[in-house]
Amino acid sequence: MGFFITFEGIEGCGKTTQIRRAAHWLSSTGRDVVVTREPGGCPIADDIRAILLDARNSAMVPLAELLLYAAARAQHVSEVISPALAAGKVVLCDRFTDSTLAYQGYGRDLDRGLIGHLNALAAGAVKPDLTVILDCPVETGLSRAMARINSTSAAREERFERESRLFHERIRDGFLALAAAEPNRFAVVDGSRGVEETGVAIQELLARRLAGR
Structure with a gap:
């Protein structure tokens, strides 16, 4: 069986x-690596992603948002x-079920029991072996996110970036609460540092967790 690593924040x-x-480093060690993301990762899910992240869909109600993520x-x-x-591969996924709990549970204040049930229906027996949370102050993250969005000519995926700072603070608190509840699965890494320093910390973490596998 492979090894499933999710990145959250x-x-x-x-x-x-x-x-x-991380994918480049893992591949250099001879591991077979798959990199994917949520929402998205395959054509049907990518179509749903376009709906979810389009700022023109600001009228979307939280329950519809939740159900689209599950689909x-x-x-x-x-x-x-x-x-x-x-197939025994190492899968690296940019967001997974914990994002739904953080964004729709803590951020939107939807029922976390319902979210957990939908996550279980959608993911089945698949659960991350390791979840890396890149933590940074909200103002730092939003500044980076908007700089990225403004620098691209691609479709502007900014529906969540337009939410209030308080919304994003609730999400950050949610991620940290999830990590505290499952310390064996989660690892919190300081994402406010430079790219190189953060990358080294993650590489060391992955080396420890994958040792002997």
Whole structure:
């Protein structure tokens, strides 16, 4: 069986950059690595992602948002994550079920029991072996996120970046609460440091957790 690693955190925490670095390092050690993301990761889920992250859909109600995430995840797990793990690969995923708990549970204040049930339906038996939370102050993350959005000519995925600072503070608190509740699965890494320093910390973490596998 493979090894499933998820990267979590607020907007602009540096997940995407660090996943690329981690994938490069893991591949250099001879491991077969799959990099994917949520929402998205396969054509159907990518179509749902476009709906979820488009700022023009600001009228979307929280329950509809939650159900779309669950639908995208069900397809993604079935089409990408489960087959890769069954093939013995290391899967690195940019967001997974913990983001739904943090954003829709802590951020939107939807029922966390309901979210847990939907996460279980969508993901089945798939659960991360390790979850890396890149933690940084909200103002740092949002500043980075908007700089990234403003620098690209691609579709502007900014529906969440337009939310209030308080919303993002609740999300950060949610991630840290989840980490405190499952210390064996989660590792909190300071994402406010430079790319290189953060990358070294993650590489050392992965080396420890994958030792002997």
